[in-house]
Every structure is written in C-alpha cells, then in structure tokens.
Amino acid sequence: MTDTDEATKKRVIYVSSRKSDLALYQTREVISMLQEHHPDIRFEIGLQDTFGDSVLDKHLTQLGGVGVFTKSLEDELLAGRSSFAVHSLKDMPTQLPPGLVLGAICKRESPEDAVIIHPKHKAEILTMLAQIAHEESSQCCKAERSLLRSIEGGCQISMGVNTTLDDDTIKLTATLLSRDGQISITESTRGSRFDAELLGENLAREFLKNPHARPLLGPAGQKRALTYGYMEAPGDAAAAAKDQEENGSPKKACIRDD
Numbered sequence: 001m002t003d004t005d006e007a008t009k010k011r012v013i014y015v016s017s018r019k020s021d022l023a024l025y026q027t028r029e030v031i032s033m034l035q036e037h038h039p040d041i042r043f044e045i046g047l048q049d050t051f052g053d054s055v056l057d058k059h060l061t062q063l064g065g066v067g068v069f070t071k072s073l074e075d076e077l078l079a080g081r082s083s084f085a086v087h088s089l090k091d092m093p094t095q096l097p098p099g100l101v102l103g104a105i106c107k108r109e110s111p112e113d114a115v116i117i118h119p120k121h122k123a124e125i126l127t128m129l130a131q132i133a134h135e136e137s138s139q140c141c142k143a144e145r146s147l148l149r150s151i152e153g154g155c156q157i158s159m160g161v162n163t164t165l166d167d168d169t170i171k172l173t174a175t176l177l178s179r180d181g182q183i184s185i186t187e188s189t190r191g192s193r194f195d196a197e198l199l200g201e202n203l204a205r206e207f208l209k210n211p212h213a214r215p216l217l218g219p220a221g222q223k224r225a226l227t228y229g230y231m232e233a234p235g236d237a238a239a240a241a242k243d244q245e246e247n248g249s250p251k252k253a254c255i256r257d258d
Helices: 003-009 021-037 071-078 123-130 135-150 193-209 237-247
Strands: 011-018 041-048 084-088 101-105 114-118 158-166 169-177 184-192
Touching (some): 011 021, 021 084, 041 071, 071 084, 101 123, 101 135, 135 193
Parallel strands (some): 011 041, 011 084
Antiparallel strands (some): 084 114, 169 184
C-alpha cells in the first residue's frame, strides 16, 4: 500500500480559517499539535472570507456590531461544514453565538496567541482539543475576556488588557484610551487565578464607576443591537465533552470517514 493509499483512508476533520498568512500559520500550528496526538486523522483547511477582511476603506468603529472577523467562520461551524475553527483570541467576540464554545486555548507564547472554537459540545472534538489546551493561559484569558464582556468592550472602544500569572495569583491590568490616544486611564487588580472571571467583572466595575472613564466608554454596559450567545468554556473542553456525552446533541458534527 502506498503513502497515498494510506492518506486516503484516514478520517478527515474539516477546519475553518481566515485567508491571511497569519491565520493560516496559526491554523497549521494548531493542526500540527493535534496531529501529534492523532496521527490517524487528516485535517483539511477551508478558507473563509470575512466582512472585516473585505472592507478595507472604513475604520473598524464604522463597521458596526461585533464579530466582523468571525461571522463567516461561525456560519461554517453552525452549518456543520467544519468541525472547528482557529482564530486569534484578540478578535473573538467575548460572547459567542448559541451552540459555539471555545474548545481550547493553546499555551500563550505572547498575548496574541491562537484560539480554537467548536460549534457544539461534541464530545470527540472537545476531548481532542483538550489535549492541546493550556490551563494557565486559559485562566489568564478568562480574566481578560470577562472584563471586556462586562464592559461591553468591542471595537467601539479602545482598551488594552493584559494579565501576568505568578504562582496562583493573577494580576489583571487594563488601559482605556480615547480614540486619538491623548487620554488614557489604567486600572488593575489581582487575585486567585481560580477566580479569574470574578477578577474581570470587578475590574470592569472600577472603570464603570470612574467618572473620567465614562466619556470614553460610550454605550458600555448597555445591550448592543447585535448580541451573542450564552457560553464560553476556554480550557474546559473536557468538561464540555462530558456534558455532551450525558446530554447529547441534535446536530451531527462534520467528521467524515473516507
């Protein structure tokens, strides 16, 4: 049997990615990590155009809503045409559409690392992704995304968020800026990494209480016209997989046998 024959017999999992060089590099890195655990599976990449990538003559604040870099990937997942997608976490909405979760956050080499999302609590895929998830990076990201979600920090405001982890203590720091960069307000907090989401919520309250920050936040704290769903599970793919096994799913994942 030739190598080609062997390749055609492998199971195929379809992965969605944006078309940029950076997105493809991240996707191939994630696939490489998965293939170390699953050499019997072939991963095929489907490239997607996104609204944010196609509209280059407008500022992000003029595009409206959230998810301008992810909506087409989400559509592929929800339609069952791919099993998971790889995307930079910094451009992910802090609330996901119903049926999608963060399947894994890989080890963070820098604050601009990759994320994998999956359309539903599909046990096999989520268990697979849990093998490349990184617990400490996931806790840091939980704190950051909790802050941004609580403060409604999408593309309409300018905010940078970062965490450092020392043993089990997270230090969460955020800077809110005016659009011209002339005004900046920085707040920080620290606490147990096991209370990561609470830390983010508490820091959001500090910004919302700050009278100097309010003019920079605009409609923060109000529901936006385009809202996203109900759940995130970064770094907790194994628990989500167990939930899937117990409760089942009405939809089939896009995992095919050749």
